[in-house]
Amino acid sequence: MPSFLLAWYKRYLFKALAFTFSLIFVLIVGSQSFSSTSLSNQILWDTYGVPHIYGQTIPSAFKEFGWAQMQSHGNLLLSLYGQARGRAAQYWGEEYVESDQWILTMGVPDRARAWYAAQSPAFRSYLDAFASGINTYAQAHADLIDDSVEVVLPVKGEDILAHLQRVLNFTFIVDPTQVANLSHQQPKAGSNGWAISPQRSASGNAMLLANPHLPWSDLFLWYEAQITAPGIDAYGATLVGIPVLAIAFNDNLGWTHTVNTFDGWxxxxxxxxxxxxxxxxxxxxxxxxxxxxxxxxxxxxxxxxxxxxxxxxxxxxxxxxxxxxxxxVGLDRPGTLEQWWDMARSQNFQQFQAVLQRLQLPMFTVMYADRAGHIMHLFNAQVPVRQQGNFADWEKIIPGDTSKTLWTKIHPYRDLPRIVDPDSGWLQNANDPPWTTTFPPAIDANNYPAYIAPRSMSFRAQRSAKMLFEDDKISFDEMVAYKHSTRMELGDRLLDDLIPAANKYGNNIAQRAAKVLQTWDRQANADSRGAVLFALWVQAMDLDTAFSQTWSEKSPRTTPDGLANPQAAVATLEAVAAEVEKTYGALNVPWGEVFRLKYGNVDLPANGGFGDLGIFRVLDFIAAKDNRFQPVAGDSFVAAIEFSQPVKAMALTSYGNASQPGSTHIGDQLPLFAQKKLRPVWRDSKNIKAHLVKKEVF
The missing domain is CATH 2.30.120.10 (Aminohydrolase, N-terminal nucleophile (Ntn) domain, beta-sheet knob region)
Structure with missing residues (x-):
């Protein structure tokens, strides 16, 4: 048989079998009624497309999770796995050559096979089950998967580990652009995380705020789910293609991650x-x-x-x-996924910390809270043991002709910056170094090697700490409100100098701009007037030289401050104001008219903005049509948790819990985002049943 006919025949046979399997499955599922979640392997889909997975065994739960991820993100997942194999150019063409070169040069496929062999027999079976769920869904619903990505099938357990490496070691720790530019500048990724102890909580219960900021596409997409199986009942989110929850909570404890100031390459x-x-x-x-x-x-x-x-x-x-x-770092540590899994299975602080001590997860701050009232900030990272130098020294090109510069070990868990139950009663991280996690300071940088982390505090981190520091008793509702704060900390530092300078040195348009800035609420809400003008002025300024007072460790929450050259700042304001008025017809154009929540079929006025402005509610925008801007990164998955009895939790996956074409959940949560609202988390069978859209039984 000619090769093209053989290929057509195989494809036809695959589709036919898939249709038959799908028909049988629909008949089985359609005959089921809602029953106790403990009686069968099942996925309960709620109104926001969140899968609540129940497995009679752990492998069955993993298989269902693979099925669920395919239903919500099938095209994306297979595309990501194909790229992690280093065969994307073979599948999809020339545009993937550089990606394949990166993956093969870094040895990802071979290492994935070695990592797979190194898994414990039990966890290896879980990876196989997740892969089986992916393949089974693809067989049952081949018509819903794009033809171009079916070439990746079948998926194997080692593909999951290749994808994990690509995400963690070769995107978050180091990516190809950093190597090409020989620069340690971090990709556009960040997060906020809070842990509040009972002494600072209005209810007397510990609280946790999870708030990663990642790009709204590709391997950075979050997927929200609940997983219930023997020994686990956890709710949270993970990145698409990852078979375990990366940010999660259960009835007794929870954690979140932020991208830490860590040099792992x-x-x-x-x-x-x-x-x-x-x-x-x-x-x-x-x-x-x-x-x-x-x-x-x-x-x-x-x-x-x-x-x-x-x-x-x-x-x-x-x-x-x-x-x-x-x-x-991390290429010799294959246990990340099992560590995340066991973190979600932990029931108290001692168990949780014992899992962390494995140090398999190569990076990310861990912010933790639990029912017993403990809170913790851990600078989790596989930090190389270096003989000398500070953080900045190791961001440079290192001489490679001597073993004196070649690190071979990482610091053990006991060496990492960590604070448990600080006197302040609160912890925060907004991608700042661990030294500023709370005030009064609880971790002394002088007690650690100078290369562990830099000494600095961004405006967003200062805004984060300010909200916590100024509230002696924080309620759950207040924590949610603070999470949505769009106040620009940078505005509070510069306007008291800029406005009088504009009135003194500026022309007519500068003085009119000063009047707009004077009445501005200093926030980036949809109806805030003056925020566009200020943000574009900041973009035109060189902030490295703009301040009269630079950042100081002695005043970490109030510096930098003041204008170094008020007249030059006013000249910039004149140019920016003229451009704003010409482009938008008014100096006081509302923020939400220019910055839009445009995603999928949704287009709404935005609130929130760039973290560099000192905004806690982060959204990163790119230019779109008609001189408007649309989001590409920022607030992605949000969870606010109070360890009450029962646990109180609200969440939001900003862009929705699916990317698969035709899904109704693409962008369906953005209206809540625009209203600065979270939605209730449904974890018990009664609430899930009340919001049930579909039930699948396996």
């Missing part, structure tokens, strides 16, 4: 000699491996590109203006 400059490189006075040969990278052409044929990967004792080698070798 280094670029070593190599001195080349005689076809190798110099190391400790001797010439060493490179290890070399050649890959045949297949690339799909427009006519469907495949071309081959040869990729030669060289490695030094440091790691993979990249050659541009300089020949550098990349060293990344």
């Amino acid at each position: 280094d670029a070593y400059e190599l001195k080349l000699a005689n076809g190798g490189y110099i190391f400790d006075g001797k010439v060493r040969p490179f290890e070399s491996e050649t890959f045949s990278l297949k690339v799909k052409q427009k006519d469907g044929s495949l071309s081959n590109k040869e990729l030669v990967v060289r490695r030094s004792v440091h790691g993979a080698v990249f050659a541009a203006d300089k020949t550098v070798a990349l060293r990344v």
Whole structure:
């Protein structure tokens, strides 16, 4: 049989079997009525597209979770797994060549196979079950999966671990753009996290606020779910394609993550000699491996590109203006997923901390609270043990010709900055170093190596700490309200200098702009007038040189402050004000008229803005049509939890809990976002039943 006919026949047979399986499944599901969640393996889908997964066994719960993720994000999930294999160009063409080169150069596929073999037999079976759920859904609903991504099927357990590496080690810790630019500047990713103890809680119960800010697309999308199986009943969210919850709570405890100020990679400059490189006075040969990278052409044929990967004792080698070798933490620690799983299964602080001590998760601050009233901030990271230097030193290119600069160990758990139950009664992190997690300060930077974390505090972190510091008794409703705060801390620092300077030095438009800024509420609410003018003025300023008083460790929450050059600031205001008036017809154009919540079929006035402005309610925008802006990152998954009896929780997945074409849950939570509201979390069978849309029984 000709190859093209054989391919057509296989595809036809697959679709036919899928239709048959789907029909049988629909008949089975349709005959079921709602019953006790303990009697069967099932997924209960609520009105916001959140799957409540019940497994009689742990493998069955994993399988259902794979099924659920495919139903909500099938095209995206398969695309991500295909890229993690390093075969995306083979599947989808030339535009994925650089992605494949990155994945293969960093050794992801081979390491994924090694990690899979290193899993405990039980957890390996869970990964297999998750993959089985993906494949089973694809067989049952092939008509709902895009034809272009079906080539990734079937998914295997090792694909999950390849995806995990791509997300954590080779995107969050280091990504290709950082290597290309030899820069440690972090990708646009951040978060807020709060933990409030009973002494500062109005109800006397500990509270937790989870609030990651990630891009609203690709591998950064959050997926909200509840997983119930023997030994676990946890609610939270994870990134698409990850088979366990990464941020979660149960009846007794919960945690969230923020991206921490952590340096987990280094670029070593190599001195080349005689076809190798110099190391400790001797010439060493490179290890070399050649890959045949297949690339799909427009006519469907495949071309081959040869990729030669060289490695030094440091790691993979990249050659541009300089020949550098990349060293990344965590590549010898395959237990991240099992650690997250066991964190969600923990029932008290002792159990939870014992799991953290494995130190398999390569990065992320852990902010924790529990029913017993404990709160904790852990600077969780696989920090290399370095012989010398501070944080800034290790962000530079490191000499690679000596073993004196080559780190081989990481700091154990006991070495990491950590505070449990501080006297203040509250903890916060807004991607600032751990030294500013609470006030009075509870972690002394002088007690740790200078390379662990920098010393700084952003305006967003200052705004975060200010709200907590100024409220002696915080209620659950107040915590939710604070979470939605759009006040610009930067405005509070600069307007008292800018407004009088504009009136003194400025022309007519500068003085009119000053009047607008004087009456502005200093927030980025949809109806805030003056926020657009101020934000665009800040964008035009060089904030590195703008302040008369720079940031000081002695005054971390009130500096930097003041204008270094008021006349230059006014000149910038004149230019920006003229452009705003010309573009939008008024200097006091409402924030929500210019900044829009445009996602899918939704288009609403936005509230919130750039964290650099000192806004706690983060939204990052890009230019859209008609001089408007639309969000691409920021508040993504939000959960507010009070460890009362029963637990009180509200949540929001800003962009909705699905990306699959045709889903009604794409953008369906944005109206609540626009209203600064969260929605109740339904965890018990009574509430789930009251909001049940669909039940699937397995």
